Amino acid sequence: MAYFSKHYHSPGTAPGTLIVRGAAAQPLSINLIDYTEAGVEEHQLDSPEQCRSFLEHDSRTWVQVNGEVNPDMLRNLGAVFNLHDLALEDVINTGQRPKVELYDNQVFIITTMPVYDGTRLELVQVSLFMGKNYLICLCPLAEDPFEPVRKRMRQTSNVRFATRGIDYLLYALLDLIVDAGFPVLEQFGDQLEDLEAELLERPSQQTLSSIHRLKRELLILRRVLWPQREVITTLMRGEDEFIHTETLVYFRDCHDHSIQIMELLESFRDMATSMLDIYLSSISQRTNETMRVLTIIATIFIPLTFIAGVYGMNFHNPASPWAMPELGWYYGYPMVWAIMISVTVTLVWFFKRRKWM
Amino acid sequence: MAYFSKHYHSPGTAPGTLIVRGAAAQPLSINLIDYTEAGVEEHQLDSPEQCRSFLEHDSRTWVQVNGEVNPDMLRNLGAVFNLHDLALEDVINTGQRPKVELYDNQVFIITTMPVYDGTRLELVQVSLFMGKNYLICLCPLAEDPFEPVRKRMRQTSNVRFATRGIDYLLYALLDLIVDAGFPVLEQFGDQLEDLEAELLERPSQQTLSSIHRLKRELLILRRVLWPQREVITTLMRGEDEFIHTETLVYFRDCHDHSIQIMELLESFRDMATSMLDIYLSSISQRTNETMRVLTIIATIFIPLTFIAGVYGMNFHNPASPWAMPELGWYYGYPMVWAIMISVTVTLVWFFKRRKWM
Amino acid sequence: MAYFSKHYHSPGTAPGTLIVRGAAAQPLSINLIDYTEAGVEEHQLDSPEQCRSFLEHDSRTWVQVNGEVNPDMLRNLGAVFNLHDLALEDVINTGQRPKVELYDNQVFIITTMPVYDGTRLELVQVSLFMGKNYLICLCPLAEDPFEPVRKRMRQTSNVRFATRGIDYLLYALLDLIVDAGFPVLEQFGDQLEDLEAELLERPSQQTLSSIHRLKRELLILRRVLWPQREVITTLMRGEDEFIHTETLVYFRDCHDHSIQIMELLESFRDMATSMLDIYLSSISQRTNETMRVLTIIATIFIPLTFIAGVYGMNFHNPASPWAMPELGWYYGYPMVWAIMISVTVTLVWFFKRRKWM
Amino acid sequence: MAYFSKHYHSPGTAPGTLIVRGAAAQPLSINLIDYTEAGVEEHQLDSPEQCRSFLEHDSRTWVQVNGEVNPDMLRNLGAVFNLHDLALEDVINTGQRPKVELYDNQVFIITTMPVYDGTRLELVQVSLFMGKNYLICLCPLAEDPFEPVRKRMRQTSNVRFATRGIDYLLYALLDLIVDAGFPVLEQFGDQLEDLEAELLERPSQQTLSSIHRLKRELLILRRVLWPQREVITTLMRGEDEFIHTETLVYFRDCHDHSIQIMELLESFRDMATSMLDIYLSSISQRTNETMRVLTIIATIFIPLTFIAGVYGMNFHNPASPWAMPELGWYYGYPMVWAIMISVTVTLVWFFKRRKWM
Amino acid sequence: MAYFSKHYHSPGTAPGTLIVRGAAAQPLSINLIDYTEAGVEEHQLDSPEQCRSFLEHDSRTWVQVNGEVNPDMLRNLGAVFNLHDLALEDVINTGQRPKVELYDNQVFIITTMPVYDGTRLELVQVSLFMGKNYLICLCPLAEDPFEPVRKRMRQTSNVRFATRGIDYLLYALLDLIVDAGFPVLEQFGDQLEDLEAELLERPSQQTLSSIHRLKRELLILRRVLWPQREVITTLMRGEDEFIHTETLVYFRDCHDHSIQIMELLESFRDMATSMLDIYLSSISQRTNETMRVLTIIATIFIPLTFIAGVYGMNFHNPASPWAMPELGWYYGYPMVWAIMISVTVTLVWFFKRRKWM
Secondary structure, eight states: OOSOOOOOOOTTOOTTOOOOSSOOSSOOEEEEEEEETTEEEEEEESSGGGGHHHHHSSSEEEEEEESOOOHHHHHHHHHHHTOOHHHHHHHHSOSOOOEEEEETTEEEEEEEEEEEOSSOEEEEEEEEEEOSSEEEEEEOOSSOTTHHHHHHHHHTTTHHHHHSOHHHHHHHHHHHHHHTHHHHHHHHHHHHHHHHHHHHHOOOHHHHHHHHHHHHHHHHHHHHHHHHHHHHHHHHTOOSTTSOHHHHHHHHHHHHHHHHHHHHHHHHHHHHHHHHHHHHHHHHHHHHHHHHHHHHHHHHHHHHHHHHHHTTOOOOOTTOTTSOGGGGSTTHHHHHHHHHHHHHHHHHHHHHHTTOO | OOSOOOOOOOTTOOTTOOOOSSOOSSOOEEEEEEEETTEEEEEEESSGGGGHHHHHSSSEEEEEEESOOOHHHHHHHHHHHTOOHHHHHHHHSOSOOOEEEEETTEEEEEEEEEEEOSSOEEEEEEEEEEOSSEEEEEEOOSSOTTHHHHHHHHHTTTHHHHHSOHHHHHHHHHHHHHHTHHHHHHHHHHHHHHHHHHHHHOOOHHHHHHHHHHHHHHHHHHHHHHHHHHHHHHHHTOOSTTSOHHHHHHHHHHHHHHHHHHHHHHHHHHHHHHHHHHHHHHHHHHHHHHHHHHHHHHHHHHHHHHHHHHTTOOOOOTTOTTSOGGGGSTTHHHHHHHHHHHHHHHHHHHHHHTTOO | OOSOOOOOOOTTOOTTOOOOSSOOSSOOEEEEEEEETTEEEEEEESSGGGGHHHHHSSSEEEEEEESOOOHHHHHHHHHHHTOOHHHHHHHHSOSOOOEEEEETTEEEEEEEEEEEOSSOEEEEEEEEEEOSSEEEEEEOOSSOTTHHHHHHHHHTTTHHHHHSOHHHHHHHHHHHHHHTHHHHHHHHHHHHHHHHHHHHHOOOHHHHHHHHHHHHHHHHHHHHHHHHHHHHHHHHTOOSTTSOHHHHHHHHHHHHHHHHHHHHHHHHHHHHHHHHHHHHHHHHHHHHHHHHHHHHHHHHHHHHHHHHHHTTOOOOOTTOTTSOGGGGSTTHHHHHHHHHHHHHHHHHHHHHHTTOO | OOSOOOOOOOTTOOTTOOOOSSOOSSOOEEEEEEEETTEEEEEEESSGGGGHHHHHSSSEEEEEEESOOOHHHHHHHHHHHTOOHHHHHHHHSOSOOOEEEEETTEEEEEEEEEEEOSSOEEEEEEEEEEOSSEEEEEEOOSSOTTHHHHHHHHHTTTHHHHHSOHHHHHHHHHHHHHHTHHHHHHHHHHHHHHHHHHHHHOOOHHHHHHHHHHHHHHHHHHHHHHHHHHHHHHHHTOOSTTSOHHHHHHHHHHHHHHHHHHHHHHHHHHHHHHHHHHHHHHHHHHHHHHHHHHHHHHHHHHHHHHHHHHTTOOOOOTTOTTSOGGGGSTTHHHHHHHHHHHHHHHHHHHHHHTTOO | OOSOOOOOOOTTOOTTOOOOSSOOSSOOEEEEEEEETTEEEEEEESSGGGGHHHHHSSSEEEEEEESOOOHHHHHHHHHHHTOOHHHHHHHHSOSOOOEEEEETTEEEEEEEEEEEOSSOEEEEEEEEEEOSSEEEEEEOOSSOTTHHHHHHHHHTTTHHHHHSOHHHHHHHHHHHHHHTHHHHHHHHHHHHHHHHHHHHHOOOHHHHHHHHHHHHHHHHHHHHHHHHHHHHHHHHTOOSTTSOHHHHHHHHHHHHHHHHHHHHHHHHHHHHHHHHHHHHHHHHHHHHHHHHHHHHHHHHHHHHHHHHHHTTOOOOOTTOTTSOGGGGSTTHHHHHHHHHHHHHHHHHHHHHHTTOO
């Protein structure tokens, strides 16, 4: 994942401009669920225009748009639901900071859902518009991540969803988005533990690069999860009439989860930083050991080799009593060995005393 | 202890779902104490249903559930005491962040009690429900950690417990949970001191891994103790009618303890981080010393060995006066020793000047 | 870019003193746009005096001053628009901290626009004065960075600019200044990724100096962007009558961008710091490997060389059975090789066990 | 000083329990000063009971208890002055966090006085109870540290102490306790400077352990001084009627001192941390230098030794012109020296170019 | 500059005690400026007593005391202007934390002016008392740093100073004190840049000690500049009648400067810390390179030397075909060279592959 993953128009572009970079990679689908206490209706739409009829009567309407949106479709949607230009720009320029924007009779929410397949962390921007009796959810993934909510809606036969306001649906979606952080962090936690074992037993360049990758992903994840927590706080503050008092207890639960995710994240970041220090210390410890072995071997053999070298000199002057007479002595050779052994013993004693052996 | 130890339902599960991962490892027991100024009654219950009769009259009732709860029993308990679905979900999904949830005529509290047996730190989630005249305490341990409170209750013969409200019992349990941090931190403090001595005298890979383990445990402990402090602050703020003014002084004492525990923890974390730096410096210092010994030995003997090597060459040309005439000199051999000794003396002087010897 | 880039008068100088250090490097141009719903008029002025006529009638007037201002021109401008002495001093002493100063019927704003050409980051101080129906913008660059706004003004034929107050023009300029941070951070993000690859594959002194340069630029950028965020917050707080409620939603968008830029910046700084640690660890890992190769080679060959040295000694005493009889043995030479091979095998086994090979 | 130095009862003990660990090491003395504008009376008491008579009339009474208190004496004191159980428990369980507890007509204050004799830092818990016209001060030291205050009381002949309330006496004692931090920090400052010199000139394992000890003491000192600052803030907030407005200016002065002590402490901690980094860098720099010397010596002599070794080989085949004919050349030996000298010169040139020599 | 530079009386000394340590090093001078709209009068006074006459009439009076004050003179001054004992104690005990103390009809301000001559940073405590129509400024320097203000006062002929209140004079002095930070930080910025170049090109022990000294000075400077910012904030809050609304804009400007100075300081501290990391990395990189050279040379020559050593052995047994027959081979010597060259080529290839050469 790139450090900088925000889409933006070039500075000075008029606010509310809708332009897409490149062609859409994910096909677009619009799914509409209309529900009352009487039952749940599902429709697959071709164009946002088709929503109009559902808005008129009293039912609750959930419009789920999956895949990469195009400017035309967005403008169309904006016209049907009376969405603000700046909000539409934020939908198309993915990589936004999670936020809540309160308009006169509409709430606009940007959130980020982390998706992790074990090797690649992806941050998916989910944009939500909530009005009096409708909720629009735009998600760039082709596959709908909110299928579990739809399932519950069908199963529980309107008991919970239909009796409570549209804000309960908002909670259900936000809760899923926030809770998506738990499996991601669980995987990170497992990776931390694997790295920890590797670190203390056999640190390698590979370990280093894994720690770095982990730190990076935690950092990028943190950048989107901090403001996400604020999003829920803002919604909970209850300054607008959209969130009912009886739904607040659910939002509070969701808020607790988002705090716990942040705390887990921060503690993982702490440990990853600490692991870098451990890595360095561990490598230094190994260098120190290697060094000690080299020093012991070299320090013992270098003097011995010197002694052997001395008696390898060719001072052949039979006339001089000073010309290496040792070479001719009867016990000369054993004497040299005696010297060499005593040198070795002395050095070994020295190393033992210094606790190097 | 794992970095990630929270139990959670897969994202998108309906709120209030009660499912348990795996079979219960700890057998379940329900203990009920009913006390008035007249006396204390203790009962061992088979099912939460049996509590109903005690709720009706004016006495205070403490229901202590030890061991791993199962969904059926929880639903039962919820029905008897009218507990919120989300609260029950939090009880079953252990590893929750400590929190207080204020319902209409009930307080729900999650706390974490640290248990440390010298090698393994365990964090036990204790869940508490307090109503007008009852207190339910759920603790997954098989052995009841609140036995000391029960003992005091029996001894003091209702003087303190029965004359004060149920909030005094809540204080007694919270105080025990908070104070459980002191022996844990005392052990950590002792370990820090042992590590410190080891660090400065004989740092090893083992020391490194101990420091790391300590940092990790302090981090995980901190993650649960910070919100615990907030729990007590929230209770003390006195916005609900459950805590009486005369009990507040006790909560204040408990709050002081929780702050002191946090401050101890933070200072231990600081020292553990500092110890990593000390470790690295200590190892580097040792490498430096080893290096110096190697350099001194090598620097002295390498030139000597070279000199010996020179006079080991076989330039046997009797016809040439340039062919190593030194070998034939009368004082050739002593001269070589003189050269070698002077080289040694020079190098030793050099090392002394640089303070390497 | 220098660490200290603020211009200041020597301490004790009277407030409001206008002095320039050195000659102006950029030629000065004054561009005036006068716009009403009826149309847009553009004028190139020679002196601030010429603005007077435009101020009298009801149109909105944008005075854009590009290039390095001189004291005379500033005093002139101050006289025409009744600008405060201290504000003028801040315009001339570039390198100011971004700020908003609210005067009786005027707002004075200092902002900083980052300009990055891939090798050199430049921070350009843009000073803005906004009155009831005029806006003065002073920018030391010769080339006008606000050309895109002017273009939109001409295109949209007064629809947006003329119907809204002068505060919408202020927003348009501030938005451009804030958004100028995105391309700069995108380039920094790319550089971080390049450095990261370099770091883990082939760290060099060059990598180190690149990381340092990046950290330095991020730090200096941060110093001006933090207060910039406060500038927008102050303007949004709406305590003065200059910002209309309907323009607030645009300022909020601009504020979101400034926060996102800060968060990107902070996360980049975090990564740059982490990279320094990775660098050190990576280098230590390499030193460790080099060391291991040296140790293996030295430890294997030093004993072998010693053995060879022993049998190079010249103990020629035919009379003594102690004088290196091995040299005369029938299998003496193969025996020495056998010893040397077994020493080698033992050492290789030792290194394998220690995982050094 | 131990990391963990708090005394605590085992979790679950009833609040207000008074038990002492071990026998009292310091003998106990109770000193009572009763003063009015008329004069100062001093008494040495045997038991707290004797205080009763002084409480009845209008004078101000200062009860100073030095040495280690026992439960009986404390219970006695509590009965006379109507002290809270929890407060008495805090007096006996030393190592408390400094705090203020406001009771109905009493203030209970715990403070910590640092005592440093150059080698050992001791933290002495001083407990204070202030009522309408009495002040009780309990200090575990055998020698009374408040003698200077007593001296001033006698000298100034009631002018300041007797005309102002008992709160002025409280200020005098707190001021002495807070100011006791200055000489301690002065000594730490001196130690920092000594360490700094040592660090840059001749870093050793000893330096490392001194820095560590200093960090540790600063950390432990900080743990008690932070809350001490809050104690004075709480007292100054003036919510209770005990502190008179005219004494507030003195408390403000005392508060300033406590802030300055904290700031000094924090900056010392910063420097101690920085010193660890300097230490590591300094050691690495030394290792690097040692390394360079070794490399230069080894790199110059190893090739030379090899050359000498080559001509020490015994290829004696008079029949072959390939069998080391150099040995028999007329200028063979000088030629070898020429080769060796040119190798040396080349290597020295190489090292000079790399700035290693 | 010392880490601990505060003067204090020994703990327990009565508040307001005036004692000086050592003899005054700087001679004392008292300069009085009395100004009205009519004109400026300057007087050199011998004793504070002489101020009395100026206080009586309506003019504004500035009493500037330069040099080291003595207790007698201070007591005298205190008597004339009715100054508080504690304030006088703070004047004499230099090294105080900057602060504002509001008395009934007097403001007492302690500020610190940094003076830097390129090698030594000095922090000069300037104490100010402001009353209704007088301002007393005490500065321990012999040379008056406020001469520029006096000059402006004389030049502008009462226009600004006399028409505005005494608070404008206070602003003029504070502004000079705050702005004195700019040249100091400019010099620090230059030093940072010099160190940076040194660091990346040729790090030495000297560089390390320079970075350390810089960090230390920045730390000590920060300790006094943080509270200085608060001093100005407190004055600006306008709770007392001394600062007029029309002077507030000037104080705001001064406040902006003090914030900018703090931000510069913090960013310099950040960079200095980062430089320590760069230093360590740079040294490690160098050690790594040195190591590589040593390893390459040693690894190539050690095996060669061993081979030469083997053929230097004296196995002279003509009777055995196993006794080094190679020595007698026709192509023996060239064969050895062939072996040695192939070993060298292999090792060079190995090093090239590992990117060590």
